[in-house]
Amino acid sequence: MTQQRQFSIEAPAPSIRKVTFANAPVNLVDADTVAQLSEIVDDLRGNEEVHVVVFDSATPGYFFNHADLAQIPQLLSSVTEDGTPLFIDLAVRLTNAPFVNIAAIRGRTRGGGDELALAFDLRYASREKAIFNQPEVATGLLPGGGGADRLPRLLGRDRALEVILTGQDYDADRAERYGWVTRTLPDAELDDFVNGVAARIAAFDKASIAAAKAQINRATLPPQADLRASWAEFAESVTWPGFQARVPQFGELIAQIGLDEVERDLGNHLGTPIQQA
Template structure:
């Protein structure tokens, strides 16, 4: 029996599309998520009507979460010479001829944070958005653009703090750092994003796309750096560090439950790391 897609696409107006992610209970990114997003972003890039694409989630407490490392084979490229599918996605998204808006309510970590970073604009619920790059805490490396996009937004030292600590950052800290475009009161987030999308969709598409391309020239990392980071991510999965850490983390998951673990992932990563030594 075919499983329903984790991605749905809605036509809000002729110029606006909404992409909704749903993989309850904790919105882990799986291989189907990536494949479907590549298809959707490609299709929308070729549609001359589409001016704005909004990314959101229907799972309470979560935007896009991290990769499901229990299904790591999903993220292994079948052709070692080909561009990894995740890198293809973030490059396509950041260079697409439409404006992408992440409407962030809930936990946004790892690959989910990297997807948000590839979007053009990021608006976050002040009360309910949370951000993190938890990979180093688990003994592996970010591989989907976190180490390339985040320093360009928030600076080297703050990016090092976020990536090395593997901790969670609330929306207020993310706004101060420049991690998000701005935070908005949760009750106002949907209306604010709708208003921005409507405003941008009313402008000439050529002007929007060309202005974005001009800004991109001075701000986006080289594609080769993104591919190198993904290769290092795959290599890090074979290091002894994550192999030694995983049993302790699984023990915590059994004690606390996977949903509790995801609610406070940064906190529990620190506990598991200390207890694995």
């Protein structure tokens, strides 16, 4: 069976690409998401013409959302030839890419989707529409895609603990204050600003761009070994009784109030007991 394409690619300028994600209805990250995005990153890395890549979403209310719980076995079994989890390999190749990755974030960005966003170089968020969350602990899991490795380097230890241990939704302004995103802008100004940054950077020499990224990466990024270790701990947490007990509860909650309602206010619903019929 041919998998549905979740990404479209445009070339607004010779040295700029725009990659748009759409996995309706709520942009869950599944095994196909990771596989398709991995192929795209490989192609872009091999294109010497590309200096900047902008990532956005065509699904209203959602950027890259959390992982599809039904797809966790497939996500865990997706590995490269050397045994590296494909999700971790993808994130590392994004951060090490010789081009600049820019996220134009509108809507909910949670869990595995947030961990992909954290692998981008620059994150610009809609002040009115962007929401951030790491829900793993609240679902009985550990964050294993880089959230617990990257967020402390951006937010500091205490704020990273707050984010990960509470499982709350954070609006764009607080995310900016915490250092989660590069900058927030009014929604009406987001596209023009991102396009302007992309055009400015794309006008510079690619060798200088790649070298500057490499220098900053050495000073700021978690070692790949740490990311792999976090993924292994995440894989182990999938077997924990707490997660196994919570999966059917979330199914019941979705049945009661609907997927859209659960996803729109996930941070609050994570702390709400299941209502008995």
